[in-house]
Amino acid sequence: MLIFFVSEDSGSSQWRLTGFYGAPAIQDRVHSWRLLRQLHDSPLIPWCVIEDFNEILSSHEKQGGLLRNEWQMRNFREALEDCELFDLGYLGNWYTWEWGRTTANNIRERLDRGVANSAWENLFLNYILDHLTNSFSDHCPLLLSTCPNFGQPQQYWHFRFEASWLLESSCEAEVEHLWSSSVGTIPDCLLAVNLGLDRWLVKLKEKRS
Structure with a gap:
């Protein structure tokens, strides 16, 4: 190392x-x-x-x-x-x-x-x-x-996505919701999904604490 x-x-x-x-x-x-x-x-x-x-x-x-x-x-x-x-x-x-x-x-x-x-x-x-x-x-x-x-x-x-998020039962539904509600070009939609997942992850950690 x-x-x-x-x-x-x-x-x-x-x-x-x-x-x-x-x-x-x-x-x-x-x-x-x-x-x-x-x-x-x-x-x-x-x-x-x-x-x-x-x-x-x-x-x-x-x-x-x-x-x-x-x-x-x-x-x-x-x-x-x-x-x-x-x-x-x-x-x-x-x-x-x-x-x-x-x-x-x-x-x-x-x-x-x-x-x-x-x-x-x-x-x-x-x-x-x-x-x-x-x-x-x-x-x-x-x-x-x-x-x-x-x-x-x-x-x-x-675009950042953690493989461990797939272990959360609400992840798939959250991605589908964020993608369907996003507008604009594909990069715009990906950015909206990524920002939404960041907020989702914060809420998930708050529930666990």
Whole structure:
């Protein structure tokens, strides 16, 4: 694991970057999530964690091979939630790890990812995370660009959806309601759904507290 403090050229902001490697053995992964929680100091410090977590968030991030145990994925989701880290999304192939070259034994999983807290996302509104093409490794490299269009006024907005929300019984109905009541272009509707889900999540947390 590598931990860096990054200062921008302007000197106006500093953020923390963690290169994380999840334990390859299933029984040891609980220690990885405990370490991640220990690294969670404050939501006010912009924080990005990237690399190989050796785990997936949901069964949709795996193709081929045996089904992943739900408790494994749940432990990973809960660790990210406790650390207030959100998935950064990606460009490129949906998977980052592949094993087997024939249809019968091919397995693909999204084991590598970038996650960050809200403070980091607010600092880099135009970020892009690319899944690059792999050559010799069974993992594809990740390229995180914090200013992909430096000097250009174009802005990017990233739709954020957490896989753990699907476990809530009211999620599907809420998405349907937000989408049907939204107007405008598809990006406008997606923005309305995302903002509505943010409000829905706040209310959900208030009910639990």
